[in-house]
Amino acid sequence: MPLRLKGLTLSSGVIQSPMAACTDLPFRLIAREKGLEFAYLEMVSAHALVQDSRKTLELMKSIPVDRPLGAQLVGCDPDIMAEAAARVEDMGFDLLDLNLGCPVPKITGGGDGAGSALLARPEDAGRIFEKVVKAVKRIPVTVKMRLGFKDATGAEAVAIARRAQDAGVCAVAVHGRTREQQYSGVANWKAIGLVKAALSIPVIGNGDVRTGEDARRLIEESGCDAVMLGRGALGNPWLYRNVAAVLAGSKEPPYVPGFAERKATLLRHLELEVEHEGERLASRNMKRIAPWYFAGLPGAAKFRNAVCTSEDTGTMRRLIEDFSPSAAPSEASLSA
Known part of the structure; x- marks a missing residue:
């Protein structure tokens, strides 16, 4: 199109x-x-x-x-x-x-x-x-x-x-x-x-x-x-x-990333924020950005609260790496 x-x-x-x-x-x-x-x-x-x-x-x-x-x-x-x-x-x-x-x-x-x-x-x-x-x-x-x-x-x-x-x-x-x-x-x-x-x-x-x-x-x-x-x-x-x-006319089911890909993409986003915006802005921006990726998953609210009270991107990185939901994502959860 x-x-x-x-x-x-x-x-x-x-x-x-x-x-x-x-x-x-x-x-x-x-x-x-x-x-x-x-x-x-x-x-x-x-x-x-x-x-x-x-x-x-x-x-x-x-x-x-x-x-x-x-x-x-x-x-x-x-x-x-x-x-x-x-x-x-x-x-x-x-x-x-x-x-x-x-x-x-x-x-x-x-x-x-x-x-x-x-x-x-x-x-x-x-x-x-x-x-x-x-x-x-x-x-x-x-x-x-x-x-x-x-x-x-x-x-x-x-x-x-x-x-x-x-x-x-x-x-x-x-x-x-x-x-x-x-x-x-x-x-x-x-x-x-x-x-x-x-x-x-x-x-x-x-x-x-x-x-x-x-x-x-x-x-x-x-x-x-x-x-x-x-x-x-x-x-x-x-x-x-x-x-x-x-x-493009595809009849295939929508692509739904696994949780590992979601997490890897969020870590990549954090890496790019630090590279292009610097530590101070990256830390501020990621408090808004990080919760988007895990929205709709079990434990997302607790994760959001932890990220929003963290003081540096190193802490955020550890929070992302440690997060593990008990349910697999769906296309609906991606847009939650």
């Missing part, structure tokens, strides 16, 4: 969503080792990028094997978004995405908020699309959005997506929830289909994909051209190969 975006072709149609505090370099490297073709950085503030924020530039670090790679900008000032977009292209990224999906009040707050707040201001969103597309010469520009600010019918997303298409955006990714829903309730895949029906550019479906079968049903219900994975891949990098297999 190839996805073609300007000069970029993605053979599998499986994309990892940009997620703040999640999709850092070690996360992406693990994902690629397990079969992911295309990944994004964490969301980046356009304003911070044009000011050469050291923290922002650190978020954008990569290495040659971490390709193809997209950057996602968030902001609400068309001129600053355009300037930041040109910077992203000059930095060598393969794709630029514009964030109209983040529901966090820190991003959406105020009358001129960014992220999903722009869904309620289509004229402002349209000006951003036009200026950014003009500023970027070579790489594809995409937009990630939600169904709407409050309206769950998909009408707001259709209106915004049409403006994006008219401005020259190459594709839109739609999360099947509104800003008001945050992450509650169930993603409305059929409403994503309304966006697909209204556009001629590719539409990427997102929301509640935790198994290969979920991906199949998302495409069946929405008609979307590709699948974007989000929280379902946290601690479950095997999801990429299962979704890719389903999109």
Whole structure:
């Protein structure tokens, strides 16, 4: 199920969503080792990028094997978004995405908020699309959005997506929830289909994909051209190969790693965190990351508590090595 975006072709149609505090370099490297073709950085503030924020530039670090790679900008000032977009292209990224999906009040707050707040201001969103597309010469520009600010019918997303298409955006990714829903309730895949029906550019479906079968049903219900994975891949990098297999027409049962592979992958993730983020950040990050891998297994809560109170990665490594559940994992436990 190839996805073609300007000069970029993605053979599998499986994309990892940009997620703040999640999709850092070690996360992406693990994902690629397990079969992911295309990944994004964490969301980046356009304003911070044009000011050469050291923290922002650190978020954008990569290495040659971490390709193809997209950057996602968030902001609400068309001129600053355009300037930041040109910077992203000059930095060598393969794709630029514009964030109209983040529901966090820190991003959406105020009358001129960014992220999903722009869904309620289509004229402002349209000006951003036009200026950014003009500023970027070579790489594809995409937009990630939600169904709407409050309206769950998909009408707001259709209106915004049409403006994006008219401005020259190459594709839109739609999360099947509104800003008001945050992450509650169930993603409305059929409403994503309304966006697909209204556009001629590719539409990427997102929301509640935790198994290969979920991906199949998302495409069946929405008609979307590709699948974007989000929280379902946290601690479950095997999801990429299962979704890719389903999109390629495979009828084989989903791949379920044994516990030894789960543990080895978590230890590898810890190793990459220390290598690329340093001891202090790795220790902080792994308190969030490590519990993902053992979620749903007997003893996982006790393991999480021990990891979260540990003070260094050496202790974390020993906790991981010593953990032993009394039940084998299943595909359902991987997405728990």
